[in-house]
Amino acid sequence: MPSLKLPQPATSPIPPQPWGDRRLEVTLGNLLRTGVLLSAAVVLVGACVYLRRHAHEAADYRVFQGEPSEFRTIPGVIRSVIHGRGRGLIQLGLLFLIATPIARVAFSIAGFAIERDWMYVGFTVIVLLVLLYSLLGSGIG
Amino acid sequence: MSILDFTVVVGVVSFVAGLLGSLTGLGGGVVLVPLLTILFHVDIRYAIGASLVSVIATSSGAAAAYVKEGFSNIRIGMFLEIATTFGALCGAFLATRIPTSALTLIFGFVLLYSAYLSRKPRLAAQRSLPPDPLATRLRMNGHFPDAGGMRQYNVQHVPTGFSLMFGAGALSGLLGIGSGAVKVLAMDQAMRIPFKVSTTTSNFMIGVTAAASAGVYLSRGYVDPGLAMPVMLGVLAGSLLGTRILVKAETKSLRLVFSVVILVLGLQMLYKGFLGKI
Numbered sequence: 001m002p003s004l005k006l007p008q009p010a011t012s013p014i015p016p017q018p019w020g021d022r023r024l025e026v027t028l029g030n031l032l033r034t035g036v037l038l039s040a041a042v043v044l045v046g047a048c049v050y051l052r053r054h055a056h057e058a059a060d061y062r063v064f065q066g067e068p069s070e071f072r073t074i075p076g077v078i079r080s081v082i083h084g085r086g087r088g089l090i091q092l093g094l095l096f097l098i099a100t101p102i103a104r105v106a107f108s109i110a111g112f113a114i115e116r117d118w119m120y121v122g123f124t125v126i127v128l129l130v131l132l133y134s135l136l137g138s139g140i141g
Numbered sequence: 142m143s144i145l146d147f148t149v150v151v152g153v154v155s156f157v158a159g160l161l162g163s164l165t166g167l168g169g170g171v172v173l174v175p176l177l178t179i180l181f182h183v184d185i186r187y188a189i190g191a192s193l194v195s196v197i198a199t200s201s202g203a204a205a206a207y208v209k210e211g212f213s214n215i216r217i218g219m220f221l222e223i224a225t226t227f228g229a230l231c232g233a234f235l236a237t238r239i240p241t242s243a244l245t246l247i248f249g250f251v252l253l254y255s256a257y258l259s260r261k262p263r264l265a266a267q268r269s270l271p272p273d274p275l276a277t278r279l280r281m282n283g284h285f286p287d288a289g290g291m292r293q294y295n296v297q298h299v300p301t302g303f304s305l306m307f308g309a310g311a312l313s314g315l316l317g318i319g320s321g322a323v324k325v326l327a328m329d330q331a332m333r334i335p336f337k338v339s340t341t342t343s344n345f346m347i348g349v350t351a352a353a354s355a356g357v358y359l360s361r362g363y364v365d366p367g368l369a370m371p372v373m374l375g376v377l378a379g380s381l382l383g384t385r386i387l388v389k390a391e392t393k394s395l396r397l398v399f400s401v402v403i404l405v406l407g408l409q410m411l412y413k414g415f416l417g418k419i
Contacts, residue, residue, distance in 0.1 A: 022211065024215065025213060025215050028204070029204045029207070032201040032202070032204040032348070033201070033202060033204065035201060036198055036201045036202045036377065037202075039198075040198070040374060040377055043370055043373060043374060044374065046366070046370070047148075047370045047371075047374070050366070050367065051144070051148060054144050054367075055144055055145035056143050056144070056145065058142070058143060058144070059142050059143065059144045059146075059147035059148075059367070061181070061182075061183040061184055061187045061365065061368055062182050062183070062184060063184060064184040064187060065362075066361065066362030066363075067362035067363075067364065067365060067366075068362075071362070071364070071365075071366060072359060072360055072361075072362050073360065086366075087366035087367060088366075090366035090367075090369070090370045091364070091366050094359075094364060094366070094369060094373070095359075097194060097197050097198055097201075098194075098197060098352050098355045098356070100197070100201050100348070100352075101197060101200075101201060101348035101351075101352040102349075102352055104201075104348075104349070105219075105222075105349060108215070108219060117280075119279075119280075120216060120219060120220075120280075123219055123223060126223050127219065127222045127223055127226055127349065130223075130226040130227060130230060130353055131226060131349070131352055131353055133230070134226075134229075134230050134233075134352075134353045134354065134356040134357060135352075135355075135356035136356075137356075138356045138357045138360040138361075
């Protein structure tokens with residue numbers, strides 16, 4: 001019965017969580033909050049423009065039609081923002097929102113590199129590649 | 142209903158869902174899609190698109206608060222995100238191919254499971270388990286603040302947790318939810334990560350997982366600005382308020398009420414899915 005002799009788990013030779021982790025996590029947490037608040041602000045401005053123009057039209061989401069291309073691609077969204085469209089601004093805010101966790105992953109690569117933890121640099125690069133593939137490979141770029 | 146009325150009502154409902162979701166720790170996203178489809182007759186694809194966006198907002202918005210407590214483990218999170226992002230990508234592609242009645246059925250089962258899980262007593266605190274060679278190599282073992290100072294924990298069963306996380310990611314991509322329930326199953330039960338560590342780390346992962354399927358949803362036209370706007374703003378405001386008052390609130394009876402709501406919504410979704418009336 002090894003558990004009798006092991007009241008505390010043996011410490012591993014490598015410190016499991018180096019001190020740099022805390023600082024990295026706090027920085028990343030603040031980055032995420034800033035990104036979310038920024039995107040919420042853009043969505044709110046877009047909401048005001050959209051509601052001022054369309055408040056009294058009928059809302060109907062019963063039948064799925066899919067969004068027009070101006071709300072489905074990054075260039076389309078930018079064009080509709082330039083034309084001053086409220087829904088374009090909302091989509092821009094949502095794009096910022098989607099970009100926020102992606103930025104967090106990108107910053108984590110730098111954080112792990114500073115700690116010289118190349119194994120986790122590798123893992124994080126894989127996650128970033130999946131995210132970029134999803135965003136750019138799905139045709140919204 | 143006019144767009145103004147619709148926006149206000151959906152915003153208020155989303156606010157309440159976000160508030161209850163964060164107070165009970167059961168997540169607001171899981172009730173949003175059924176509420177939008179059952180109460181507001183929104184097509185499930187639009188509902189999933191709006192819910193997914195709100196999931197990113199709540200996860201990222203709460204991250205700063207959770208990080209301060211010092212529970213989350215960035216290495217466990219990043220390693221498991223490989224599984225969840227791949228799963229989410231697969232789930233999102235699958236979502237655009239399977240019929241909406243099947244989506245509704247799957248959603249119903251996930252709701253029933255979440256309701257069951259929320260009533261299940263929590264696993265007893267991890268007592269000094271021996272270090273697992275793979276988890277040690279991956280540097281996943283860590284410390285967290287406890288009543289008696291810092292406590293160490295050793296992560297177990299990494300391959301099982303990793304596979305379950307792929308499933309969690311796939312469900313997230315398929316249904317536009319955070320799939321916190323499956324994540325807890327993977328981290329809490331399989332990997333034996335202490336409860337506080339697994340919930341905060343899972344919250345950290347949800348945003349990244351959802352971002353992996355958001356591109357697919359956006360490009361397929363599932364994200365409608367007019368619907369996503371009140372949902373995202375409402376849920377975000379509700380969940381931010383929820384994390385503020387979490388410490389003072391008595392959540393036990395609230396949890397019971399919320400799990401009954403989840404149960405009823407799950408049965409409704411199953412009924413609708415079986416009839417194909419969605």
